[in-house]
Amino acid sequence: MAKPIVIFDSGVGGLSIYQEIKQVLPQVPVVYCSDMAGFPYGPKPEQEVIERTSQCLNALAERFDPSLAVIACNTASTISLPRVRGELGFPVVGVVPAIKTASEYSKNRCIGLLATPGTVARCYTNRLIDDFAADCQVIRVGSSELVHTAEQYLRGEPLCDDQLRAILSPFLTAEPQPDAVVLGCTHFPLLREALERIAPGIHWIDSGPAIARRVVSLLADHDHQPAGDDRFVHTGEDGLADTLALGRMGFAEITSLELMPPVN
Ligand code: DGL
Secondary structure, eight states, rough: OOEEEEEESSSTHHHHHHHHHHHHTTTTTTEEEOTTTTTTTTHHHHHHHHHHHHHHHHHHHHHHHSEEEEEEEEEHHHHHHHHHHHSSSSSSEEOOOHHHHHHHOOOEEEEOOOOOOOHHHHHHHHHHHHHTTTTSEEEEEEEEHHHHHHHHHTOOOOOOOOHHHHHHHHHHHHHOOEEEEEEESGGGGGGGHHHHHHHHSSSSEOOOOHHHHHHHHHHTSSSOOOOSOOEEEESSSSHHHHOOOOHTEEEEEEEEEOOOOOOO
């Protein structure tokens, strides 16, 4: 029986990565984990995010024996990868802002980064910019408000264009306007249609397709026979997961994940 892959995020953002992976690997069984009790990660101190990510992934490893895990969260990946890779006995794929792709695309050498307050301030992000976009002007917008908006949107609430315009205003009013903006938070591709409507002149870049390709290459030797339904697990209260249309997204089972207290 094929082992599942685990896709992990603080909330529903990783579903944007789940959708990309299922497009190229429809057969692979997935356990999606949302750390609802730890959400949001964006404003949290770095050490707290590292501990939380490690605690969740270790619990998932023990319960599901996965072949691979994707940390579908830029806020966590930009600081937690070395720690969890050292702890787990299977490959861990991280999702980090696609600065290189934006730099390769940009004609006017002005790019944007739309991410959480944590991700825009990370040393890892500074390094990506130094390495791949040193000749670009980079406009950084860190917004937890937009993360909450994406969560509510997936629970069926309508979007408000004025609110989105206000969040995007550093890009919209810049001179020149960035011609490419990196969606450096996995929640934001879920809002892609609205972002394209509000800022049609901007090319919005997300890491999803590249992550899906990476997973395909890592699973090249694995058995891809259909092997059961996809499962959604979460920390925290049951009610929150019930407000998402998970059945429609392909999840047959919703269960909660017990976390062991951290070992210190
Ligand atoms: N989806 C997450 C990311 O890619 C973060 C959301 C949060 O603030 O928890 O960064």
